[in-house]
Amino acid sequence: MRLVLVLGDQLSSGLSALLKADKDKDVVVMAEVADEASYVPHHPKKIAFTFAAMRKFAQVLRADGWTVAYTKLDDPENSGSITGELIRRAAEFDAAGVVYTEPGEWRLIEALGDMPLKTHSLPDTRFIATHQDFDDWAEGRKQLRMEYFYRDMRRKTGLLMDGDKPEGGKWNYDHDNRKPAPDQVDFGGPMQFTPDETVSEVLTLVGDRFADNFGDLEPFWFATDTGQARQHLAHWLKGGLPKFGDFQDAMLNDNRFLYHAIVGLYINAGLLDPLEVCQKAEDAYREGHAPLNAVEGFIRQIIGWREYVRGIYFREGPDYVTRNALGHDRKLPAMYWGGETKMNCIAKSVGQTKQEAYAHHIQRLMVTGNFALLAGIAPAEVHEWYLAVYADAYEWVEAPNVIGMSQFADNGIIASKPYISSGNYIHKMSDYCGSCAYRVQDKTGDNACPFNVLYWHFLDRHRARFEGNPRMGNMYRVWDRMDDARKETVLKEAGDFLDRMDAGQHV
């Protein structure tokens, strides 16, 4: 007999390791281990979600006839690591080896490969593109533009295709999306679930063991099994999808979710299948329930961005997370861990992250990510923060988004220019600035929005790197037209702000 490893983000009945194993002979190993729960200080909601979903998936497997050797976090024999548990279970069951589906993180891939047991690693077939598909596409290209990769994924899946042409005649309807924040949101947000017995038991465990981690454990309302996740999805397809595209980039003080799907955590853990999610979104379009701009935008995020960033993670290798092309070395300020700040956009984005283990893409990219990049925070610290605080964060998807897209630390593999902006963009897309202690209209002075001065500080200190970038020439021309005294004031105020922040002052 062999052991079949099922990790916390592999909770899918169609997992390649399960399909390959023999239900009558083999033993499934699942383990809640301290190593995985604490190698970064994960948000308590994220830990509770993972353990609860694992326990429920083990129940499903048992009901389906599998033998499951499940280790709870507080079991006295728990060795504390995945490899330790496999070695212990191999001795217990006299197993001939271990079969597993490739993990989504180099750290675990290497640890499993180094085990003193016979192992058999299988590809993770829950993704649309194999590693080979991505490498074949990337080979010989000067720039790895997501848009072209996405078109291949449309052709491969047949999603939103009209024969060999894209539905509606265009591949991408983004110009119809990205409207500023609406006055009213006519969707009540994600479906929320009352904790059942399994979830409640996990909440007690996590409350005891991870009380010091950043983040509120309760109220806990995530779906924790496939049935609930499907209910959640159906609820969103009906109420949220039709306006998903329009307000994808908008941010509001009093609405954390707007029209977002909140499906990342369910897809990444394996509770929802990405293709099934996209097919249901396409059905909504074909039935006339949601417009093409919304459905195409949503499907692009999943078969485009999600697959593309995974391809980059595996192509670039284990050192990707340590890259720091811009040489940034500032420490992550306390405001990221809930410390007080006068910047309302940061306070709101971090505050909802603490409560929900969730912020949407633009809050991650253009508020917390933008600020970290402008301020020159060390990308490794930024990466660890994102990996810790979001319920959907696993390294294969988080690292390319943070190291590449948000911090430009991979030197432009993902982003053709840094995602930076002054306060203007945040003002246009949100209602944050109206209730901020800083004034977004002020370019300098005591009350000036810090993003306004830090923006020029960034461009000035990285002039040699970005001046020649054709997409950034205009910005440098505006900077060069400013008179010297004004430039000096901007740079001094930005430097003073960073000094005050580093000294732990309330900025």
Ligand SMILES: Cc1cc2nc3c(=O)[nH]c(=O)nc-3n(C[C@H](O)[C@H](O)[C@H](O)COP(=O)(O)OP(=O)(O)OC[C@H]3O[C@@H](n4cnc5c(N)ncnc54)[C@H](O)[C@@H]3O)c2cc1C
């Ligand atoms: C700095 C930064 C860090 C991020 N970290 C993560 C992370 O740890 N885990 C994660 O799943 N996503 C991450 N993203 C991508 C994106 O922000 C989240 O997938 C999204 O906010 C999840 O919320 P949702 O399910 O409501 O998504 P929606 O906005 O409703 O989008 C639908 C789905 O599309 C997929 N998707 C959208 N954008 C991306 C993207 N850039 N990369 C990969 N998939 C995408 C996700 O599966 C998402 O659930 C990050 C983005 C940035 C800028």
Ligand code: SF4
């Ligand atoms: S004024 Fe500046 S700091 Fe304040 S909310 Fe607007 S962008 Fe953020």
